Amino acid sequence: MTTTTESDAGTLRAAMVDALTADGSLTDPAWQRAFRDVPRHLFVPYFYRQGADGRQQRISGDDPGQAGEWLRSVYENRPLVTHLIDGNAASSSTQPSLMAVMLQALGELTTPRVKEIGTGTGYNAALLSRRYGHDQVVTVDVDPDVTTAARQRLAAAGYQPTVITADGAVPAMDGPAFGAIVATCGLDRIPPAWLAELADDGVIVAPLGSGVVSVVKTSDTEATGGFLATPAYFMPLRAEGDSGIIRRPALPDGDGRRTELGVGVVVDESFRFLVSVALGPLGWNYELADDGRPVGACLWDGAGSVAELRADGIVCEEGPRALWSDLEAVHRLFVVKGRPARDRYGITITAGEQRVWLDDPDGPRWLLPA
Incomplete structure (x- = not known):
């Protein structure tokens, strides 16, 4: 990157943090420092947007005709598609305000060791490394192309968390327990194996449905918590060889x-x-x-x-x-039920089932898929 780009990026990054602070998304001073220090543009050298013809167009910082738009977009409060599979979005850089809300939901960790599920660009892993130290951060993604690129970008930015290519739903390594697991990929249930990796009173912050759940481990197989108020739409957690795309069948043609x-x-x-x-x-x-x-x-x-x-x-x-x-x-x-918002819902996880409930564990509830 040129000196001019770095100077412009610093100005835009400071403006982004100021805006996130002003709108209430980013209130914790420690996370404010992390967002001010970590350069998002190093982790998003290009992104894709849908053109008028419906096709994905690549916008790159290496293209002189696109560099200005690219840099402005990187420091706007917006998600950016960064990886395609068969022309479909498969990985992205999360909207910064949502990242801030989720990271702050980790709270004060008694065990400051964090596992991230869904490495993506590596930007979130860099923020975690800035906050907790790179020796305390493990990040996992199933796609080797994603982890290879993220590892290189993290090193270029001066961060060296452990980057692993593996299925995020299962334990990826032996080692000390984690104080928190944070996911940046969509789930339809919390993988039970995650609880086994958590320290006592460990925290999971993860997208579930179109919301974000924050749960605390209460035993080896149990946890409880609630949903944050913010909407969240993430690419789904993928197993090896899985695109994560729900294919649409032919449209119905009846009278209706x-x-x-x-x-x-x-x-x-x-x-x-x-x-x-x-x-x-x-x-x-x-x-x-x-x-x-x-x-x-x-x-x-x-x-x-x-x-x-x-x-x-x-x-x-x-x-x-x-x-x-x-x-x-x-x-x-x-x-x-009065058109309830997300933060009226809770979740209970046991060895036998996971259920989401409204207002009270004995109220309306829905079993999550096994």
């Missing part, structure tokens, strides 16, 4: 029926969270009008079930599950 749910209801953030917990992992897309308003929606479960809400208000369903009917039932509960 009228539905009690309009597209405005379906895009409601709080409702989408409950759907992500109650119905499990789903694929979604929206039909947009010329002005960008959603006028239709489609969802599918990856097991052959699909539902489409058309712009005329007719919904069609096909497959083993009546997905839209399930959606309507969840919405009725959502309304009865």
Whole structure:
């Protein structure tokens, strides 16, 4: 990077931290120092954005015609797609405000040793290394291309955490217990093996459904906690050879029926969270009008079930599950319970099951997939 780029990056980075501090996302002085010190642009030398033709376009700091846009984008409060598989987004640099909220949710660790699941660009591992020391940080990703690039970027920035290529759902190494595990990939349940790696009273902060859960270990096989208020949409945790993409089947072609749910209801953030917990992992897309308003929606479960809400208000369903009917039932509960936000939900993990509950462990609850 040129001296000019480094100077501009420092100015933009300071402005980003000031903005995150002002909006309440970044309030802890120790994490403020980490965000001020760690150069995000070294970890995101390029990113992808969707062009007008629907194809992914690469925006790179090495391209003189793109360098200005690239650097400004890197220090904006936005997620950036950084890795593709078959043209689909497979890894990204998380939105900085969400990173800040999740890192601060770790709290004051009695055991300052942290494992990160989902290395991505390496930026989050660098922040953890700046906060706790690189000898206290282990970061894991299943994709060797991702870990190789992250390892190189971390070294260039002066950080040397342990970077491992492995399935993040299982233990990757022997060693002392971790005070915390933080995941930057989407989950539909907390991998039980993570509890075994945690010290007593260890913390897990991880995306679950379309929210972020913070749980504390209470025994070797048990934990309890709640959800943060912030929305969160992450690339799913992937096993080796898994793209993480939920493939959409062909759209239903029947006559359909009228539905009690309009597209405005379906895009409601709080409702989408409950759907992500109650119905499990789903694929979604929206039909947009010329002005960008959603006028239709489609969802599918990856097991052959699909539902489409058309712009005329007719919904069609096909497959083993009546997905839209399930959606309507969840919405009725959502309304009865006062349209709850994410932070009204909790989670209980035992050796036999994991369940999310609303307001109270004895209230409405949903078992997570085994």
